[in-house]
Ligand SMILES: Nc1ncnc2c1ncn2[C@@H]1O[C@H](COP(=O)(O)OP(=O)(O)OP(=O)(O)O)[C@@H](O)[C@H]1O
C-alpha cells in the first residue's frame with residue numbers, strides 16, 4: 001500500500017530546477033533509499049514532503065490525504081518526521097531535553113504515549129545516548145549530535161521517518177549500530193533514507209530512487225537499481 | 239528530581255516571606271519604594287515571558303503597561319467604576335490588544351519585530367496624547383482617593399498598598415514559576431532556542447509566540463492597572479518609549495529567562511538610580527555604565543550568570 005506519493009512535484013530556485021516534475025511512490029513498511037550526486041535535489045525533495053519548503057507545482061498525498069498545502073507542524077502531527085542533514089538541535093539544552101521536546105510533541109497525538117520521560121529514555125537508549133542524557137547538546141561531537149537528531153526523529157513516533165544523510169560523520173561502529181537500529185524500526189515505521197554510503201543503502205534499502213538534476217533517473221527494487229546501467233554511469237561510477 | 243523542586247520552591251517562597259517581613263522594618267521612604275518595585279517587577283516578569291523565555295525582543299511593551307493603566311484609570315475616573323472591576327477589565331484590555339498586535343507583529347521576527355512593536359507602542363502613545371480631552375495627556379489624571387479602595391481596603395494606606403503590591407507580585411511570581419516548569423514553558427524556550435527545529439517537531443510557532451505575547455501583555459497590563467490604582471496617577475509618560483526600554487533593561491540586568499531575575503533587575507536599577515541621584519545629576523549615565531558592565535561581564539544578567547556558574551537548578 002502506498003503511504004506517500006507525489007505527482008509532478010516541482011520546485012525551482014531562481015532558474016535552477018532543484019526538483020523537476022517528480023512522480024514518486026513510497027510503499028508502507030519499507031526502507032526506501034533516495035540517492036543521487038551532490039546537488040541532485042534530494043534535500044529539496046524531502047523538504048517539500050515534510051513542509052519545510054513549498055512546491056511551485058504538483059501534489060503530495062500522505063495516507064490517502066492531500067497534504068500539499070499543509071503547514072509543516074501539521075504534517076508532523078500526521079506522522080511525518082524529518083531529521084536535518086545539517087544538524088539542527090537545541091545546542092543550549094541538554095540531550096535529554098532535546099529528545100523530550102520531541103516525545104512531548106508525540107504525546108499530544110490521540111494515541112500518543114503520555115509518559116514523556118519513558119519515551120525519551122527509550123529513544124536515548126536506542127541511539128546509544130543514554131549515558132550522555134545530561135550533557136549540553138551543543139558540546140557533543142559531530143557524530144553524537146547526528147545521533148541526537150535521530151533520537152528526536154524516533155521520539156516523534158512517526159509513520160514516516162525521513163532521514164537526511166544520517167550516517168554522515170559517524171564512526172564505522174556507529175554506522176553498524178545505525179543499521180541495526182534502522183532494520184529494527186522497519187516493524188513500525190516507514191523509512192525514507194537519503195544516503196551517500198552505498199554499503200548502507202545496499203544493506204538496508206528494499207527499494208531505491210535515484211535523483212539526478214532534480215529528476216528521477218530510476219526507481220525500483222535494490223537489485224534492479226544496482227544493475228541499471230544508466231544509474232551505474234551517472235552515479236555509482238562503476 | 240523532588241530535591242530540585244524543593245530547593246527552587248523554597249527559594250521563591252523565601253523571597254515572598256522576606257518581602258512580607260520587610261514591610262515591618264522598612265522606613266517609610268523605602269516602604270513606598272518597595273511597593274513600587276514589586277508592582278514594576280510584575281511588568282518586568284511579564285516582559286520576561288516574551289523576551290526572556292520566548293525570545294521575542296519587543297520594543298513596545300509600554301503599550302501593554304499603558305493599556306492596563308489607562309483602562310483602569312479611565313474606567314475609574316470617567317466610568318465611576320471601582321478599583322477591582324476596573325483592574326479586571328484592564329487585564330482583558332491588555333490581552334485583547336496583544337492578540338491584535340500579535341497577529342500582525344508576529345508575522346515578523348528579529349529587527350522587523352522590534353520595529354513593528356515600537357511603531358505600535360508609538361501609535362498607542364500618540365493616541366493617549368490625541369485623546370487629551372479624557373486622558374489629559376502629559377499632565378495626566380490623579381485618581382480620587384475615594385475610588386482607590388477594594389471593599390473596605392483603603393489603597394492609599396501605605397501598609398495596604400504594600401500588601402496589595404506583594405499579593406500581585408506573589409501571584410505573578412508563582413505564575414512564572416509554574417509556566418517555566420510547564421510543558422508550554424518548555425516549548426516557549428524551544429521557540430527561543432531554535433524555531434525551525436521546533437516547527438519540525440510539530441509545534442506551531444505562531445501559536446506559541448502568540449500565547450507568550452498575550453500572557454506577557456496581561457501581566458504588563460496588570461502591573462499598569464495596579465500602578466495606577468495603588469499610586470493614584472495615570473500619565474502619558476507611562477506610554478512613552480521609556481517604558482518600553484525599562485523592562486528590557488530590568489530583564490537584561492536581572493537575568494533574562496530566569497523567574498526571579500526581573501525582580502532583581504527592578505530592585506537594583508531603582509536603587510542604583512536612587513543612589514546615583516544623590517551623588518550626581520547624571521544618574522542615567524550611571525545606569526548606562528551599569529548596563530554596559532552587565533552586558534560585557536555578565537551577558538546573561540545577574541541571575542543568569544549565577545545559574546550558569548553555580549545553581550543550574552534555578553528556573
Ligand atoms: N535555499 C536554496 N536557495 C537556492 N538554491 C538552493 C537552495 N537549496 C538548494 N539549492 C540548490 O538546489 C540544488 C539541489 O540542492 P539539494 O540540497 O536539494 O541537493 P542534495 O541532493 O540534497 O545535495 P547533497 O547531496 O549535497 O546534500 C543545488 O544546486 C542547490 O545549490
Ligand SMILES: [Mg+2]
Pocket residue numbers: 042043044085
Ligand atoms: Mg542534501
